[in-house]
Amino acid sequence: MKDNATGLTLVPHAVSMERRNGDLLMTSRTPLDPVVSNTGAWLDKWARETPSNIFLAERSGGGWREMGYAEVRDAVRAIASSLAARGMDASTPIVIMSGNSLDHALLSLGAQYAGVPTVPLAEQYSLITEAHDRLVYVLNKVRPAMAFVDDASRYGAAISRPELEGVEIVASLTDDAPVKVTPFAELLRGDDSVDLVGVHAKVGPETLAKILFTSGSSSDPKGVLTTQKMMCANQAQIASVLPFLKERPPRIMDWLPWNHVFGGSHNTLMMLAHGGSLYIDNGKPTSSGFQHTIRNVIDRPGTLSFNVPVGFAMLVHEMETNMALRKAYFGDLDMLFYAGASLPQEVWTRLEEMAIEIRGKLPLMISSWGMTETAPATLMVHEPIGRSGVIGVPLPGTEIKLTPDNEMRCELRVKGPNIMTGYWGDAEKSAAAFDEEGFLVTGDAVRFVNPDDPDRGLIFDGRVSEDFKLLTGTWVQAGRLRLEALEQLRGLVQDVVICGHDRGEIGLFIFPKPGQMDGDTTSEGAIIDGALQSAIENRLRSMAKAATGSAKRITRAIILAEPPSLKDSEVTDKGSLNVRKIITRRADLLERLYDNEDPALIRV
Template sequence: MNIAATDCPAYTDYLPHKAHLDYRDDGSMIFRSDYPLDPIVSNTGEWLHRWAATAPDSLFLSERNGAGWRDLSYAEVLSQVRAIAASLLARGLGASTPIVILSGNSIDHALLSLGAQYVGVPVVPVAEQYSLIPEAHPRLVYVLSKVRPALVFTENAGTYAAALALPELSAVEVVASRIDGAPRPVTPFADLLTATPDRALDVAHARVGPDTVAKILFTSGSSSDPKGVLTTQRMMCANQAQIASVLPFLKARPPRIVDWLPWNHVFGGSHNLNMMLAHGGTLVIDTGKPTSAGFPTSVENIRARADTMSFNVPVGYSMLLTAMEEDPALREAFFADLDLIFYAGASLRQEVWTRLEEFALEIGGRRPLMVSSWGLTETAPACVMLHEPVTRSGLIGVPLPGVEVKLIPDPDLRCEIRVRGPNVMPGYFEDPVKSVAAFDEEGFFITGDAVRFVDPAHPERGLIFDGRVSEDFKLTTGTWVQAGRLRMEALEALRDLVQDVVICGHDRGEVGLFIFPKPDHVHGQNTSEGAVIDPILQYEIEMVLREMARHATGSAKRISRALILAEPPSLKDGELTDKGSLNVRKIITRRADLLERLYDNEDPGLIRV
């Protein structure tokens, strides 16, 4: 049920959902927003020039620097971006000579990326673990071989020495902010700032238009080898116009975020960074993350420079909530000036949602707008967004202005979702076969995801994410298993017991479950043959699965057997993506022997439900 604006003091500057459905003769539906789309700039440089001219001293980028902070205003960023762009032109770089970025978020990373975009040089940010974990080097080699970079950047040459020593980089210029410990000659990043902008720079920048490729972002590879998404200026600029069209407070005052989300992913690198740039906002680069080692750093940064908008994944909010329960000062810092809480990547647990709202009311007497969104790397990313107040977690909202959503329903009222709009990619890098296959005959991008309506009688109430159509399979009875939805249900039921699960059963008679336990539940040698699983854990999992089975309606929704896997997902063997998600196809293929054990009723490790 929607909340009236008068009930919540924070909800004074939002646009309620306005969207409509068109029903088509073939049974599909087209879902569109009723709001007009804001004007779209031609390239990200327009934003930078606008704010450098109108608010030159406003803070744009900030990061920790020893005991203090390194801060750059919009005027300073524009000056350094133009110098870097001139240096890239002097090296002969252009549209066909990408720059690969090995390290994570930093001011120098942002400056290089914006400098490259300024003159039409694509940047390719890759996951840090591809460079830092030797077992993941094959993923890095795959990307390097695919894009053939003309330049590689890393924040710290010593930290990334093993990656820089790869033969695939032997003839490539390496630029680093810190060069100590480099395994080979390295160009200091400061050298890029010495070039003098000239008319050639202005001419090159003038050629950068909507179709210019700004980035090549590699997908996580959850179902196949990573694909390079051609991310154009139009995609990024249109997406910010689409979001601003339904979040008017973005235009009311410059936003400020403290953000850790990695820039090799579209959420952090395109959605969040560009949102600050588009609206003259401030991005405080958080070098922490929601892990036991990194979270204290995030807390320190929130205390020092709190957000007006918060972007995070559900586990991040859960950790933040736990910390705030014991720390009133942290609660005060986080909620004092907060307009919005945005979560993505998974559904936020309702108890976390509720407690965050309670804290917000306690601190400021108002609730921030709590929203989510849906999209992919291929859509830059937001296509569907929740932009009105609601009382529950799990909703993803309605189409953004300028996005056409095609919904193809099944008899269970679950819909495959496809999208078309200016924020959708033109194709994959040097992969014409997959590029063609990615779109249907009407030009809609085939996402492979499924959604359903909150209320089919009132489509403007929005959509709920409902798993992956591409993960669904049939049992030998011919019954379809909605694997994505069933996996989410299993994870929710088992959330305190397991790390992750895989739904199995393609061409089998029953649905089975591979279970990856939490590391502290595995004892001894960490292999499937040599490790010992905590017997109490086995019993507790069996009880949870029995309770799930008791409420299941039909064989497609009933998990009948499970096997606990001692060996964790392998990044080296492609079972784990850089986002930490599972490559289900690779797991089932690589562990074919365990799949046979899962369906062997005599196996001693089998949990039979």
């Protein structure tokens, strides 16, 4: 049906509910679209039907290097034959050690066409020497047959690791390579001796396509076995409830990293599934990278926009004064999609206001819930809701199990064709990931928007594993309390960490916004702005006064001079805080937080 507010063809939320043994089982009443057998089926289809339509593009010099579907298919088939000629198959993974690029995309699709799994890694694992322990862990875990980087010189330290001895190194740029490398152009030459039709015919739904490593916030990263069925079913699930995607080829300008399932599977394959265009944004939402994003969006704006909340906040801030960006961004925008965390409501509202100003109507503004283990979308909003924080209803083909607690908060478990079968080389963790009924144990909690109307969907309510008990035995729902604290401290802080495990009171680590500290922010010599400290104290007092019990009352806080450290794994590759690592690494500051005599302590 056509939605009046957005003008898009949408399927309204419609779910079925069943009670069983105290649990709630929730499914979609929307039929699932047909599922193709592998990603190559999409590429072959669009190469035949729309051969000249742009599929992949990246900035090159002063312009764009753009490749149409037929050209991409030729390159993919050449790469697939080169891999097959080397005897590569599902048992010979390819580690991709550099970030998003056109060659990265071609290699990934070529490997999928030949049935060879790829292992895309966060580029900081290779570029930051202090993060090489993560790189070494993965290399020892998967034992790759090939490793790819876009620049052999820039990634020289990583490709020189002894763990890669005897592994074929492929690079787009080979100048000043510290080790022997194969030029990427050699893979593009292909091998005519290979029966590629026969090779590709063996690639089916159960063929391993990727090994995606989780961020490992509480333990070593786990390699999620991502099959062709998981990825192809997930795009069919999404298309079932967002039929407007099938009405015209979508277009995105996207920076989200391909080592993460959001950018690398969800967004990239959505373009491929619908004959769309993926423009690779060489920027990102950082102080140094965002100027590239501004230029790129003005050059090649999308019909869909995917981002994390901090990225949308930066866009809104820039568009307040940059009318060229505002007009380009909203001019042809059908959908705006956020994930990774809840979008602040003031950012949501301002995006709506700007869209109305430029287009005269709203884009569809939505979010979803998923994990690396779920390929990823499992719950999704697919109707206008007018507010942030909702993660939607089950997608077609999935089954959701909700175990309620005493506050209508539910633990979330899931089944479906998009759910993994296990982890690479780890039978014990694979078995532990599922309950006795075969549901994936997610560790996440949700609650109903309206308990009397399940069609309105669910709200994310934190990680069950992040909850803790105070000394009194009172459970603290840390995820929900963090969101409440961020809302209370809106505009004053960058992020917060809830503390208090086995303590008598709840405390708060506060990360201020950049520029709010004077002096060396890597030491205790930084000076806290007095007005900032006073404003934080006043807002926390108001929050504590309204709290209904000790589980919701923050009584103390400390402002941290040093920002979250990437090299020390305090920030995951998805950009979220690694709470356990922060509390462990900053144990001395945790003690100061509970020292009533410490002069830096904010008492509430």
